[in-house]
Amino acid sequence: MTTTLGGGRPSAGTTAVDPVVRRARWSLLGLFLVFGLVNPSWLSRLPSIRADLGLTSGQLGALLLVGACGSLVAVGTTGVFVTRFGARAAILCATTGNLVGFALVAAGVAAADVPLFAAGVLVNGACGAFINVPINLGAALVEQRVGRAILPHFHAAFSIGAAAGALVGAAFSAAHVSVTAHLLVVAVVVAGTRFALVRPATALVPRPGRAAPSVVASVDEDATAVVAAAPRGSSTRAALAAWAEPRTLLIGCVLLAASLSEGSASNWLALAVVHGFDSAEAVGDLAYGTFVIAMTVFRLSGTRLIDRYGRVAVLRASGVASILGLALFGLAPSLGLSWLGIVAWGCGAALANPIAIAAASDDPLRAPGRVSVVTSFSSVAQLSAPPVLGLLADGWGERHALLVICAAMVLSLAVAGQVRPLSRTKRQPLR
Template structure:
């Protein structure tokens, strides 16, 4: 038996710091969303107007996430987190000041910058969660998302208490910004694992792009051509390799189907975050504080399942868990949309949250199966999430104008059904990094399970087992023949 690899230096510290960053993201996110009714009242917005303002944030997120994979590979996770921290702090301040001074423009800028910061930071922390899971050797990604949900519960509580006690937005949001900036800056030093020797080797191998100047001996070129043949700088070649690797993921059918799963999950979770408290206020004549509590029920349900998600996934597999999650969401949404009383509707919200819990972690894990291509693929599925955020506000806003916010949320069942249909795409491949016959494939992973299959059809993870290296698939960056298949991610610290 192959002895287990020694733990990486700083692994435990990086894991807990990353858990803290996920929790902080939930706090910042939900404390703002719990005050949406206040924002609407301060600016005298209709539901359609509010949907259009929220759309601005989705546009910022989409524009950012399409390039975030290449940016992450170029700058590394630590620098990306630093930039996103500065942008997020600015956004939170504007989201508090804009409604207070009655400026839709300032609020729109704040929401846009929030979308930019969240998209950039989320790709970085999700890639780092994949690196930590591979270093540990067992499923832990749902625990990071559970931390986000715990933070969201805390944030919803903060928003509800602030609303009930009359704390103005202009006080709450700048205070939140200060906590976010200090917390994230304090975490930067240890949250990113140092690159392992295998990761350095993989980056060097993937950067070895062959050019005519590299393979043609100078003496073999007649005349002056030998002295004038241009040579491409190493840094330029490496940058081209990173960009090509990040863009390859957009041509992979499996990655796109995983993106559909994440799109449906983001549509469901985002709709709850944006509209649930308002739907409770308008649909049942409740106070804003009650709406915040119901939103807390949703995120608390998600938290409970995410804490148990590692065992569920290890026992039943990704596909079976995703299908069950979609069915639970559909039932919960129908109960919430048509329940005659608030307690029964609250039970539907709890079931909806149970179903919404694991779809995003499953999608991120599926996109991270091949560590070398994790950054590009996580960026692609994150772009699908941004598309959901782009579509949901105006669609649900217009539907809410016609039938009310509570009944409009029933439209999400269509996305849940689509997620169930494409659920087989999240299963582990026999060799991680391949995406099916005839598609743009990647290099084989460093560690895979070859023969064990879970109930959901996923190949089981067996630390210590290595597959023979495979050559680069169609659409990948050309590499010299003597280079072995890379086995580690390139999205980490430099």
């Protein structure tokens, strides 16, 4: 029985019962969850960190941009690293690096040493890219083996982890646990989880220079087409060549818009509600919680829409929902109407990110380089959005400043056709 994945690529649903695929799926869900947990856990302690370091809010914000710079630098090389050394090696190196990075951050806070703190933030930013690319790659390959859209489920796990991280941070703060102890506990727990799950989570990713019979490129009624990993030299060249592929760069624009939408809500939504409607801080937090719930629910339930209507149609509908939601949130005269905009915005932001990752992973052999390229657009969004929106918010107010994200959503709509699944004949051999 043949099924279609993402609106056009055939795949066999029978592979979903493969125990290797099943273990990879659950292990990756765990990795996404702890990946989502890390940053909100320690960012929730920023007031204490600012006080311990003796910084102003502006100085602390500038230090946090160091992490985004580290991520942007690292994401450009992650595809080459994964292609040459493997996804497992990337996750192990990043996990070890995170232990070092959080130790530096913890020591910097304990000693009120700003350069030490900044060094830890830089290391953690770079390590985040080395986790992001291989787990997204692994999730995309699991989706291909299952034969139906499930990548949004992994991103839902990330959202659940982010909510859990905020709760963990609140619990440590309420218990008067020091920031240093908090960071070290979280770092050890996250590292232990990653070390335990990395082997099954990366079982489907081609190993450098070895055959990868578990990676299925396409399945028809009669046979399964199996790809083999190419020699390291050719695959490394392919990872670098991804930067010159128009389709990959345009998919990166989709991820840029998705990251701006989701990230801006994380940074500015609560503040926009508080200042825009003269509301209490708790109301702003509840507004952002509504956004996260809407996004998470739609990530869990929206996969059926992708299977039925295809990636392109769902991405376009998501873009329209985001634009309408942002417009309603930014222009509505009352908080009640604005709240409806928050729900529409959250639903629209849910599926664009996983759709872009899935599209970049259509060809398993070229996926590491392509996923690395498109995720670099996400890092650009993280780096550029805070200062740009901050400047606009000073003149227009946070609620109106968020309307500029609509321009990115229009760009995403314009290039949505690029996420259409690649046919086997359009996949170029490695040289």
